[in-house]
Structure formats: C-alpha cells, structure tokens
Amino acid sequence: MKLPAPELHIRAVEMQLLKCPFCGLRSETEFHFATEAGKPRPEPADDTSAEKWNEYLHLQNALGDEVSEIWVHLTCGEFFLLKRNTRTREVLDCSALPGRDT
Ligand SMILES: [Zn+2]
Numbered sequence: 323m324k325l326p327a328p329e330l331h332i333r334a335v336e337m338q339l340l341k342c343p344f345c346g347l348r349s350e351t352e353f354h355f356a357t358e359a360g361k362p363r364p365e366p367a368d369d370t371s372a373e374k375w376n377e378y379l380h381l382q383n384a385l386g387d388e389v390s391e392i393w394v395h396l397t398c399g400e401f402f403l404l405k406r407n408t409r410t411r412e413v414l415d416c417s418a419l420p421g422r423d424t
Pocket residue numbers: 342343344345346395397398399400
C-alpha cells in the first residue's frame with residue numbers, strides 16, 4: 323500500500339523594501355537589525371554579568387504597533403532609526419541617527 327505524499331506547507335513571504343536614509347529603497351536582505359532604540363546599555367560594562375549582556379543583546383522588550391529600532395544598511399554601513407509596526411511589518415519612518423546628515 324502506498325502512503326499519500328506529505329503535504330508541503332510552503333508560504334511565500336513577500337520581499338520587503340526598506341528605505342536607507344542615505345541610499346533610498348533597497349531589498350530587506352541588505353539590512354540587519356542592530357538593537358532597540360533608547361535601550362540603556364548595561365554599565366559599567368566591565369562589571370556586567372554575561373546574563374545581563376545576553377538580555378541586553380538578545381531580548382527585545384518593544385513589540386507592538388510602533389517600535390523604534392536601530393538598523394544598519396550593510397551595503398553602505400550606515401546605522402539609522404527605523405520605526406515600524408512589528409505586528410504588520412509596516413514601516414512607519416526611516417531617518418538618520420541624530421547628528422548624521424543624509
Ligand atoms: Zn545605505
């Protein structure tokens with residue numbers, strides 16, 4: 323008796339375009355998430371435990387309708403501020419970090 327072929331559940335994910343404030347619209351594959359914006363860095367760094375560094379680097383507190391994050395455009399190497407809705411993936415705003423001219 324031949325068993326039915328397993329169903330494949332492949333869902334196509336639409337490629338998203340993100341806007342680098344310096345280069346314009348580019349494929350999301352050219353970008354990398356850096357960190358939440360405004361997240362306080364553990365200080366003093368030398369006295370911070372590995373557990374605290376792990377929480378700072380890998381746990382994200384801000385999820386929701388409008389979060390502010392720091393992203394880097396890998397092609398030009400510039401870090402910038404990205405505001406987005408993490409539920410819908412909608413990009414709300416992209417801007418240079420304070421003190422950086424575009
Ligand atoms: Zn760029």
